[in-house]
Amino acid sequence: MLRFKSRARAAGVFLAAWSTFFSAVAAGNAFAAPSIHFINDFQVAPGVYYREFVLHSSHGQAYGHLLVANLSNPHVTIDLLHSGAVSERATVSQMADAEGAVGGINADFFDISEGRRHPVEAAGATVGPAIANGEVIKGAVPRGQRFGPALPPGTSTQDVIAVGTDNVARLERLTLFGTVSTPNGKYSLRALNQYALPVNGIGAFTSRWGSASRARAVCGTDYQRSDSCTDRTFEVTVRGGKVTGIHDSPDYGPIAPGTVVLVGREQGAEQLRQLRPGDHVQVTSGLASADHVPLRFAAGGFPIVRDGQPLQGLDDHVPAIRTSAGYGDGGHTFYMLALDGSKVDRPGLTIKELAEVMTLLGADGAVDLDGGGSSTLVVRDPNSDKVTVRNHPSHGAERMVPEGIGVFANE
Incomplete structure (x- = not known):
C-alpha cells in the first residue's frame, strides 16, 4: 500500500x-x-x-x-x-x-524498436485499437505481439479507455470485425492498420497507416513477438473496388485515400494469392464495442x-x-x-x-x-x-x- x-x-x-x-x-x-x-x-x-x-x-x-x-x-x-x-x-x-x-x-504502448528480433524496421504504431472523432483508425495486435508490462488477468489488447458520443467516459473492449469479399470467396478481416497480423490472417492498411513498411506485420506470432518473420506472404492493392497490384511480400510507401492494401500471412497469403489484377474485391471493417455504445474517442x-x-x-x-x-x-x-x-x-x-x-x-x-x-x-x-x-x-x-x-x- x-x-x-x-x-x-x-x-x-x-x-x-x-x-x-x-x-x-x-x-x-x-x-x-x-x-x-x-x-x-x-x-x-x-x-x-x-x-x-x-x-x-x-x-x-x-x-x-x-x-x-x-x-x-x-x-x-x-x-x-x-x-x-x-x-x-x-x-x-x-x-x-x-x-x-x-x-x-x-x-498507448507502441512498436518502438525491433532491435535484433527481426530484419525489419519498427512500424511505430500502437498496440491497441484507436478511434478519433468517431472514425475507426486501427485495431489491436494479438496479445503475444504487444509491448508493455504483463497484462493483468482478464484484460486484453482490445481494452481501451473511451468517450462516447454522449460525452461520457468508460472502459470498453473493441473487437475488429470485417470481411474481404472476392470472386473466390469471402474471408474474415483479421487486422486493420496494425503492426502485427494474426497468424494465417489477412489485414487491411488504409491511408491512415502512413508510409512505413508493412513488413513488420508478418513477423512474430500470436504468442511471441520475437518469433521469426514468415516468408509465406502476399500483398494485394485494391483501388475503386478492383485489384490494381499484387506483390509477393509486404511493400511500403503512402497509401492513397480510397485505396486499401491487403496483406496476408500463411493461409491468408494463399487466399490472396488467388487474386488477379482487375478482380473485384470489397473490404469492410469496423470496431464492435462490448456495450454497443457509439464512441467518439478510444485509445488502447x-x-x-x-x-x-x-x-x-x-x-x-x-x-x-x-x-x-x-x-x-x-x-x-x-x-x-x-x-x-x-x-x-x-x-x-x-x-x-x-x-x-x-x-x-x-x-x-x-x-x-x-x-x-x-x-x-x-x-x-x-x-x-x-x-x-x-x-x-x-x-x-x-x-x-x-x-x-x-x-x-x-x-
Missing part, C-alpha cells in the same frame, strides 16, 4: 471554480482529504483544471501532474491526438498545438481500476515512471496523470500503486498507458496559445509518440 505524507500547501488558496467543481463531482474522495499534497493548481479553461502533487510510495517520493476535465460541460471534450497516420510520430506538445488541445498526455490501454477498485493481479514490485487515464463521477470527470521522471531519486510507482493513486483521485475506471521516457503531460497556460510540458520527461525532453489523449475546450 502507498503511504502518503501530508504537508502544508503552498501559499495561496484554490481557485473558487476549482473548489466548486470538485465539491460537486467528487465529494468525499481524495481531493477533500489531506493524503495527497497538492503544490500547484490553476484553471486551464472553463471545466479543465491542472494540479501538481507529491506523495510517498514504498519506493520513495513521487511527483505527479494531473489534468481533470469536467465532461458535464458541453464545451469540454476528449479526443485522440495523432499526426494523421498510425505509423507517424510526434511529441505530445506538437500534436496538442496542431489540433488545438488545451492539454493532454501520451497514450490495459485496465488497472474497475468499479472504483484496483484490479487483482497488478504488479506491486517494479516501480517506473507511469502515465494513466481514468474517469469518475459516472464517466463525467476525466483524469489524465503523468509522473516526473528526470531525477534518480524519483523511481516512480508500481502498477498497483498507480491504481491506488487513481482511485484516491476519484477514478471509477482507469488504464495504464505507455510510461518511462514516453510519459508526458502538457497544459496550455491561461495566457498562452501553446501548451507547455508540465512534467519532467525521463530523458530530459519529450519522446516522439504515435498517439496522445487531448482535452479540448471549445468556448
